[in-house]
Amino acid sequence: MDHLTIAPIVIPLLAGTLMLLIGERRRPLKAAFGMTSALLQLASALLLLLLADGAIGGTDEAAVRVYRLGDWPSLFGIVLVLDRLSALILVLTAVLGLAALTFSLAHWQRAGAHFHPLFQFQLMGLNGAFLTGDLFNLFVFFEVMLAASYGLALHGSGIARVRAGLHYVAINLVASLLFLIGVSMIYGLAGTLNMADLAGRIAGLRTEDRALVEVGAAILGIAFLIKAGMWPLGFWLPTTYAAAGTASAAIISILSKVGIYAVLRLWLLMFGESAGDSAGFGGAWLMIGGLLTIAFGSLAVLATQNMARLAGASVLVSSGTLLAAIGTGQVAVTGGALFYLTSSVLAIAAFFLVIELIERGREVGADVLAVTREAFGDDEDADEEEEMGLAIPGTMAVLGMGFISCALLLAGLPPLSGFLAKFAMLAPLLGSGDGVSATTWALLAALILSGLATVIAMTRTGIDVFWASPAAQVPRVQVSEVVPIVLLLALCLALTIQAGPVMRYMEATAQSLHAPRDYVRSVVPAPRAPERAEKGRP
Amino acid sequence: MELILALGIGVLTGSGVWLLLRPRTFQVIIGLSLLSYAVNLFIFSTGGLRTGAAPVLEKGMAGDLALHADPVPQALVLTAIVIGFATTALFLVLLLAARGLTGTDHVDGKEQER
Numbered sequence: 001m002d003h004l005t006i007a008p009i010v011i012p013l014l015a016g017t018l019m020l021l022i023g024e025r026r027r028p029l030k031a032a033f034g035m036t037s038a039l040l041q042l043a044s045a046l047l048l049l050l051l052a053d054g055a056i057g058g059t060d061e062a063a064v065r066v067y068r069l070g071d072w073p074s075l076f077g078i079v080l081v082l083d084r085l086s087a088l089i090l091v092l093t094a095v096l097g098l099a100a101l102t103f104s105l106a107h108w109q110r111a112g113a114h115f116h117p118l119f120q121f122q123l124m125g126l127n128g129a130f131l132t133g134d135l136f137n138l139f140v141f142f143e144v145m146l147a148a149s150y151g152l153a154l155h156g157s158g159i160a161r162v163r164a165g166l167h168y169v170a171i172n173l174v175a176s177l178l179f180l181i182g183v184s185m186i187y188g189l190a191g192t193l194n195m196a197d198l199a200g201r202i203a204g205l206r207t208e209d210r211a212l213v214e215v216g217a218a219i220l221g222i223a224f225l226i227k228a229g230m231w232p233l234g235f236w237l238p239t240t241y242a243a244a245g246t247a248s249a250a251i252i253s254i255l256s257k258v259g260i261y262a263v264l265r266l267w268l269l270m271f272g273e274s275a276g277d278s279a280g281f282g283g284a285w286l287m288i289g290g291l292l293t294i295a296f297g298s299l300a301v302l303a304t305q306n307m308a309r310l311a312g313a314s315v316l317v318s319s320g321t322l323l324a325a326i327g328t329g330q331v332a333v334t335g336g337a338l339f340y341l342t343s344s345v346l347a348i349a350a351f352f353l354v355i356e357l358i359e360r361g362r363e364v365g366a367d368v369l370a371v372t373r374e375a376f377g378d379d380e381d382a383d384e385e386e387e388m389g390l391a392i393p394g395t396m397a398v399l400g401m402g403f404i405s406c407a408l409l410l411a412g413l414p415p416l417s418g419f420l421a422k423f424a425m426l427a428p429l430l431g432s433g434d435g436v437s438a439t440t441w442a443l444l445a446a447l448i449l450s451g452l453a454t455v456i457a458m459t460r461t462g463i464d465v466f467w468a469s470p471a472a473q474v475p476r477v478q479v480s481e482v483v484p485i486v487l488l489l490a491l492c493l494a495l496t497i498q499a500g501p502v503m504r505y506m507e508a509t510a511q512s513l514h515a516p517r518d519y520v521r522s523v524v525p526a527p528r529a530p531e532r533a534e535k536g537r538p
Numbered sequence: 539m540e541l542i543l544a545l546g547i548g549v550l551t552g553s554g555v556w557l558l559l560r561p562r563t564f565q566v567i568i569g570l571s572l573l574s575y576a577v578n579l580f581i582f583s584t585g586g587l588r589t590g591a592a593p594v595l596e597k598g599m600a601g602d603l604a605l606h607a608d609p610v611p612q613a614l615v616l617t618a619i620v621i622g623f624a625t626t627a628l629f630l631v632l633l634l635a636a637r638g639l640t641g642t643d644h645v646d647g648k649e650q651e652r
Contacts, residue, residue: 136614143621150628159639163647166563166636169629170645173570174558176625177577180618184611188584193610 004051005067005082007044008090008127011037016120030116031105037120038101041127042094045087052087053505064512064522066133074525075194081133083519084509085338089130089261092342095491096254096349097123099484103353104247106478111156111245118155122148122251129258133523135183135193138262142179146172149255152248153240164236164243171236175226182220189213196523199269199516203276214281217270221282224266227259228319231293238300238312246356249308250349256315257345260322264334267326268513269520283329287439290324293317294446298453307355307461311348314410317450318344324443325425335510336424339503343417343495347409350488354402357395357477357485358465395477400466405489407458412451417495422447424503539587543579550576561650563633563643567626574622578615585611 015037019030051065067080101119109115125145132138150172154165187193189209190201205213222233229237237256241249263286271281297316304310318340325337409418426447429440495502512518550572557569585608592606599605633643640647 136617140617140621143625147625147628150632154632157635159647162632162636162639166632166645166647169625169632170558170566170570173625173629174573176621177570177573180577180581180614184581184584184614187610187614188586 002067004044004047005065005080005131006069008041008048008094009080009124009131011040011044012120012124012127016117016124019117019120020114024113027109027116031109034101034116034119035098035105038094038098038123041123042091042098045090045094048082049087049091052082052084053508064518066522067131074523075192075197078137079133079194079523080131081196081519081523082131084505084512085261085265086130088338088342088505088509089257090127092257092345093123093126093130093254095488096251096345099349099353099488100247100250102484102487103250103481106481108155108245108247114151115155115247118148118151119247119251122152124148126254126258130261133195135186135195135198135266137193139176139179139183142258143176145255145258146176149248149252152252153244155248156245160243161245164240167236168240171226175223178219178226179223182216182218182223185216185219186213189216194523195266195269196516196520199272199274199520200524202270202278203274207277210278214278217266218282220266221263224259224262225289225323227256228263228323229256229259229293229316230289230319230323231296231316234293234296234316234319237316238304238309241312241315241352242306242308246352249311250352253311253315253348253352254345256319257322257341260319260326260341263323264326264513269516272514272516274516280329283327286323286327287443288327290320290322290327291439291442291446293320293323294450296320298446298450301450301453301457304457307359307465308352310457310461311351311355314348314351314454317454318348318410321425321447321450324446328429328440328443330428331510331514332428332507333425334513335503335507336421336426336428338506338509339417339424339495339499340421342502342506343409343421343492346488346492346495347406347418350402350485350492351406351410353481353485353488354399354406357399357481358403360476396466398482399477400462402485402489403458403462403466405492407455407462409489409492411454411458412447413455415496417492417499420496420499422451424506539589543583543587547576547579547583550579561644561646563636563645566645567629567633570629571626574618574626578618578622581611581615581618583611585609 015033019033022030022033048065065082066074067082068074069078069080071077097119104115104119121144125141125143125148128141129138129145132141150165150169153168154161183193186198189212190198190205192198192201202210202213226233228234241253244252267282267286271278271283273279275281294317297313297318297320300313300316301310304313321344322337322341325333325340405416408414408416412418412422426444429444554569554571554573554576557565557572560566560569588607593609595606636647637643642649644650
C-alpha cells in the first residue's frame with residue numbers, strides 16, 4: 001500500500017517503455033496498452049485521493065503521505081509527497097489523459113509516429129511533477145513533461161505546427177534555464193532542495209541572504225509563470241495550443257495548470273505565514289499579473305476568429321483568474337480557486353475536443369490531417385473506418401449541446417460548475433467584512449467582465465457555426481470521440497450536483513496549503529537537522 | 539578566480555541573450571547553448587569556489603562542508619548538462635524541419651517585409 005504513491009509515475013513509465021519495443025505497425029496493441037495504463041492510473045489516483053482525504057486507512061497521519069525513493073532518510077534522498085492538492089490534480093490528470101487517449105483512438109493516433117509512448121511519458125512527467133517534494137526533481141519532471149509535450153505539440157507535423165512548435169520549444173528552453181538559475185540560487189543560500197525543509201529555513205535566513213533567496217524565488221516564479229501563460233509571458237500559448245493536434249491540445253492544456261500548481265505549492269510553502277519577514281512576498285505581483293492576464297485573455301477571446309485560438313485564449317483567462325485568486329492569499333478564496341481549477345480544466349479539455357469535431361464538418365484543418373495520414377501510409381484506413389464508423393445520429397445536436405455546456409462552464413454562468421466556482425471565489429472576497437479593497441473590486445470586475453467577454457465570443461462563434469452555415473456537411477463522428485466529451489462534461493455536472501462534498505475537500509486542501517505544518521512535519525524528520533553540515537556526515 | 543568565473547558567466551549570458559533575440563534560427567540555437575553553458579557554470583559556482591578541497595570526503599575525517607567541496611551542485615550540473623544537451627538536440631531537429639517546410643531560416647517561418 002505504501003508503494004501506491006509512486007504508482008502514477010511507474011505505470012506510464014512502464015507502459016511507455018514497453019510501447020517503444022512494439023513496432024509502429026501494431027497500433028491496436030499499443031492502444032490497448034495505453035488504455036490499460038490510463039485506466040490503472042485513474043484507479044490509483046482515485047485511491048490516492050481517498051487516502052489523502054483520510055477516507056480510507058483513516059488515521060490523522062493519512063493526510064500527508066511521504067514516499068522515500070530508495071528508502072534514503074528524508075533529507076538525504078528525494079521524497080515524493082502526496083497531500084490533498086497532489087491527489088486532486090493527479091485525478092484530474094488521469095481523467096484528462098483517459099479522455100484524450102480515448103478521443104485519439106479514432107484518428108489522432110494515426111497522424112504520426114510514436115503517439116502512444118509520447119502520451120504515456122507526458123502523463124508520467126505530469127504525475128511526477130505533482131508528486132515530487134524536491135525542487136530539483138521537480139525540474140527533472142518538468143523536463144520529462146516538456147520533452148513529451150514538444151513531441152505531442154508537433155504530432156501530425158505541418159507548417160503551422162512546426163512554426164508554433166519552434167517558438168514553444170525556444171521559450172520553454174529559456175524557461176528551463178531560468179528554473180535552473182532560481183533553483184541553484186535557492187540551494188546556494190538556503191542549503192537545501194527539499195521543499196518542506198526549505199519552508200522551515202526561510203525564516204531563519206540572514207537579511208542579506210533573504211533578499212537573494214527572494215530574487216531566486218522570483219526567477220523560479222518566472223519560469224512557472226511562463227508555463228501558466230501569465231501576461232506578458234503567455235503570448236506563445238494560444239498559438240501553440242491552437243496549432244497542436246486536438247488530442248494533444250487536450251492533454252497539453254493541463255500543462256498551464258502545472259505552472260499554477262507549482263506557484264501555489266511553492267509560494268505558500270516558502271512565503272506563507274511562517275516565513276518571517278518574507279511572508280507574502282510576491283503576492284501583489286501574482287494579483288496584478290493575474291488581473292492583466294484576465295484582461296489580455298478577455299481581449300483575445302473577443303478578438304479571435306478561429307475556434308482553436310478561442311480555446312487557447314480561454315486557457316489564458318482561466319490562468320489569470322487562478323493567479324489573481326491565489327494572489328489574494330486568503331484561505332477561502334484559494335478553496336474557490338481550486339474548485340475553479342478543476343472545473344475549468346475539464347471544460348477546456350472538453351472544448352478542445354468539441355472544436356475538433358465541429359471543425360471537421362467545416363473542413364478546416366481536416367486536410368492537414370489527411371495529408372499527414374497519407375504521408376504515414378495508412379491505406380487500410382478507409383475500410384477500417386467503415387467498420388468502426390458507427391456514425392451517431394443527430395451529431396450536430398450532440399455537438400451543439402457540448403458547445404453550449406462548454407460555453408456555460410467557461411463563462412461561469414449558472415447552472416453548471418463554472419458558476420459555482422466563480423461564486424466560491426467571489427463570496428469570500430466580499431464577505432470578509434468591512435474594508436473591501438480596490439484590488440478586490442478589480443478582481444471582481446475582471447471575473448465578471450471576462451465571463452461577459454466569453455459569453456459574447458462563444459455566442460458569436462456558436463451562431464456562426466451552428467445556425468449561419470447550413471451548407472457545411474454534418475461531420476462524421478464516431479462514438480469513441482463523443483464518449484470522452486460526454487464524460488468530461490458529465491464530470492462537470494457531477495461537480496455541480498456534488499458541490500458540497502467537493503467544496504469541503506477544496507477547503508480542507510486550501511487550509512493545509514496555507515498552514516503547511518503537517519506537510520513540513522511529515523517530510524522533515526522530528527529532530528530537525530539543525531545545520532547543513534549534518535548532511536555531509538557519513 | 540571569482541572574478542574570472544563571474545566574468546565568464548556574464549560574457550556567456552550576455553552573448554547568449556543577444557543571440558537569442560536575433561531573427562535566424564541558427565543564432566537562436568547558439569544563443570541557447572551559450573546560455574546553458576552560463577547557467578551550468580552558475581550552478582557549479584553556487585557550491586562555493588574552492589581549490590584543493592577533497593571532492594566529497596577525506597579519509598578518516600568527519601564530513602563537514604567546510605572541509606570538502608559541496609557535491610550537490612555537481613550532481614545538479616551533470617543532470618542539467620544532460621537535459622540541456624537533449625533538448626538542444628531536439629531543437630536542432632525542429633530547426634531543420636522548419637527550414638525544410640518553410641524554406642527560410644527566419645524564426646517566424648517567413649521573411650520580414652521591408
